[in-house]
Amino acid sequence: MRKVDPERQQAKRRQILEAAGDCFARRGFHATTTAEICAAAGMSPGNLFHYFPSKNAIIEALAEEEWRDTAAYFAAIDDDPADPLEVVLSFLDVVMVFASDRSYSRLALEVAAETLRNPVVCASVAAGDTEMRDGLAALLRKAAARGQIDPELDPVQSANWIAALIDGVFSRLALDTGFDPAREAPMLRRVVGRFLAKPGRGA
Amino acid sequence: MRKVDPERQQAKRRQILEAAGDCFARRGFHATTTAEICAAAGMSPGNLFHYFPSKNAIIEALAEEEWRDTAAYFAAIDDDPADPLEVVLSFLDVVMVFASDRSYSRLALEVAAETLRNPVVCASVAAGDTEMRDGLAALLRKAAARGQIDPELDPVQSANWIAALIDGVFSRLALDTGFDPAREAPMLRRVVGRFLAKPGRGA
Incomplete structure (x- = not known):
């Protein structure tokens, strides 16, 4: 019997997801063929198929990975940060670093477009979005308790509007070639x- | 020779665009068939084809119409409004009224997704976006001159961020079923x- 090496399996999956992500970012999800993904991953169609039965399964895995990464980011935040407002603002800096990566931002736009067609992608993106909004709302609650922000604001609603701004950054990248995330x-x-x-407070 | 009635032609085009827009909003652009559009418009495939040679031509026309509507909105604004800041804020109210229309917002998301695949759609959406940002920047310049807003802000950059927020509203609608534009x-x-x-000013 052939032995399955879980670490090697995992590495192969990673290799495919990275190659496919590059292809989707460069040529768009719909225009990319499985043959192109195989070539980019240095793999036969049979081998690729063993890991992912379809191109849809690949973008579903990419969306799920993004969700897990978001969850991990917020899970790693100190439960009682000394400066919760700065933790929120630093997260925005991280978003802008990701947005500056053209390959990342193109892939994010492809995944966003796929949420309209593929319910599995939509569920993962919505789950990651919920993790982010919950994480931000928790930080805003702490920032309000420390007197750092306007206590009249509803933390959940404010987190939603920060999420809207973050979504908007990626739309800007799609529409406005002059929008430079590093500068913005x-x-x-x-x-x-x-x-x-x-x-009444200066800013 | 058959006479062409331009008004009748225009009305037929409108009828197709409305029927197709409803179909795209309900079932998604890719899932909608031309047969469904014909049924919704009460028209034979030959008749539809006379006006629009393809489904792509229909979404291109919808994107162009949206661009023209945006241009017309900003062209109709008084050159020297007494309260330019309120003109900006009223525009945001109008955006939220459109966002509250589920059929409009679904169609807007379908058009946005299509900007990634169809360069004609992308050009129209980008042109409408430029009209909006230019219009907002002009209003912000006037608001700054009247002492209504922070004169330190760059009007073009501020207009870009207002545009990002507006894009973000539509992303919220796609991801967060609890986001209610009327309430927000x-x-x-x-x-x-x-x-x-x-x-230092209250708000």
Whole structure:
């Protein structure tokens, strides 16, 4: 009997997801063929099929991975941070670093478009989005308790609007070639900082 | 020779665009067949084909119509409004009214997804986006001159961030079933109002 090496299996899966992610970012999900993914991954169709039965299964796995990464990011945050507002603003900086990576942002847009057609992709993206909004709302609650932000704001609603701004960054990248995330990162901090600040306070 | 009645032609085109827009909103652009569009428009395939040679031509026309509507909205604004900031905030209210229309917002998401695949759709959406950002930047310049907003903000950059927020509203609708545009409209005003306000001013 052939032995299955789980680590080797995992590495192969990673290799396919990275190759496919590059293809989707470069040529779009629909235009990419499985033959192109095989070539990019250096793998036969039979071998690819062993890991992922279809191109849809690959984008579903990519969306799930993104969800897991978001969950891990927020799970790793200190339960009682000294400066919860800065933890929120630092997360925005991280988003802008990802947005600056053209391959990442193109893939994110392809995944977002696929949420309209593929319910499995939609469920993963929505789950990651919920992790992010819950994580942000928890931080905003702590920031309000420490007097860092306007206590009149509803933390859940404010987290939703921060999520809207983050979505909007990726739409800007799709539509406006002049939008440079590296240059705009301080503005995202500013928009969110001013929104959250107690009225009457400078920002 | 058969006479062509331009008004009748225009009405037929409208009828097809409305029927197709409803189908795309309900079932998604890719899942909709031309047969379904014909049935919804009460028209034979030959007749439909006379107006639009393909399903792509229909979504291209819908995207162009949206661009023209945006251009017309901003062209109709007074050149020297007494309260330019309120003109900006009222535009946000209009966006939220459109966002509350489930058929409109689903179609907007389908068109946005198509920008990744169809360069004609992408060009129209980008042109409409430019009209909106230019219109907002002009209003922000006037609002700054009247001392209504922080003069330190760059009007073009601020308009880009308002555009990001508007894009984000539609992403929220795709991902978060609890996001209610009618209830959230005052929050969009608040986020933008606080962002634009002079530091140290209440909001």
